[in-house]
Amino acid sequence: MKYVLDMHTHTIASGHAYTTILENAKHASEIGLQLLGTTDHAPSMPGAPHEWYFGNLKVMPRELYGVTMLYGCEANIIDYEGNIDLPVEIQEKLDIMIASMHEPVMESNENRDLNTSAFLKAMENPNVHIIGHSGNPRFPIYEEELVKKAKEKNILLEINNSSFTRSRVGSDKTCTKIAQLCKEYGTKIILNSDAHSCFHIGVFDAAVKILKQIDMPEELIINRSKTEFLNFLKEKGKQI
Template sequence: MEIVVDSHTHTIASGHAYSTIIENALASKNKGLKLLCTTDHAPEMPGAPHYWHFNNQRILPRFLHDVGILRGVEANTLNVEGQLDLPPSSYQHLDWVIASFHEPVFTPSTEEVHTRALINVIRNGQVDVLGHLGNPNYPFDIEAVLKCAKEHNVAIEVNNTSLTGKSRKGSDVRCSRIVELGKEIGVYFTTGSDAHFCEEIARLDLAKTLLSQHEIDESKILTTSTTRFLNFLLLRGKPRIEEFSHLY
């Protein structure tokens, strides 16, 4: 399985990451990626940038070191209503929106609360993918959430960092169950390194192994093809990115 898109990466703007977008793009080129999603943490995460950081991504070149740059965010789920920590004005400037639970922003609660929050995030229509769902601090009704994601064309991330045991310990078993049920339900998957340093860009070996173990068809793995990934954005109602016309 070849992965040509890293759908979840961070720069120094996130406050606890250590590389610039230029360094991340160069690492992407050296590792054979075609597209890079830059997805810094949204404002409610401690140390994260002001929302202007996201609104101003329109100034970023569409290519850095010959790698296509997708302007994104890892937004925080704020509450059970599924609200995110970006103002409405931000979304027009973003190609790719991840929504994730983070302990400093959303205090872990019950399975019922987490399930309601995720379903409301999906239904609110602003989110393209749910990030690192395997976190054992946030149990949820996997079947209900994945069925809702399937209905609304929201992708499910397989987060490589979650599988390393260094972050969100205990995610591996839950991630496996999510992928297993996701295959049955027919959701779309993405693979994100969750890189916080440029050397971690495209480090997706554990995510690839998990998807292969469950024999997920590549047509359901958005990051295996620029055409697949960009057409998913069109499916989500995003405008066509003309600079990427040769990648559709």
């Protein structure tokens, strides 16, 4: 299966990534992607840009090198009430928003109730489209609750390739369980690279390997169709 979109990529604006929006878009074009999300880290992460950066993404063109661009953010869940670190008025302007938990912002812990609560409450936010790398073993959760809530709220659960290859080692067990539950409940997932340089954009090999092991239905993987993804955003109130 040819996957045509990657919605979780970073630029030098994130502070610990190494290529620009233009370099990312050019590489995406060269490897045949049709849709690219640029989602730099929100302000609570060390080295991340000010909120004005996200408020001003409107100046960027919709098409770069023949690739349709979506401009958004990987927002940080900052507490167990599911709050995130961007003002609502900026959230509403973004094409796409991922909500994730990161150790520099939230202290890792073994309390599955608290971690699950943070994700579930973040999913009450109508501006959240994707839950990022929820398989992180530093924030254990109740996977079934997450999958059921994502189905209810029409939110995509990310299977993050970087979690298996460069960061969050040990995510494979939880991610496999999440994927199995998504298969059971019919909850849609999204494969994302979490690229911090252009050379990792569109690389999903490790994530695909896990999905093949559980015989994941292709119709639950939204990366297969640009039209399907844009229709998903339309259902969420976004006109691209």
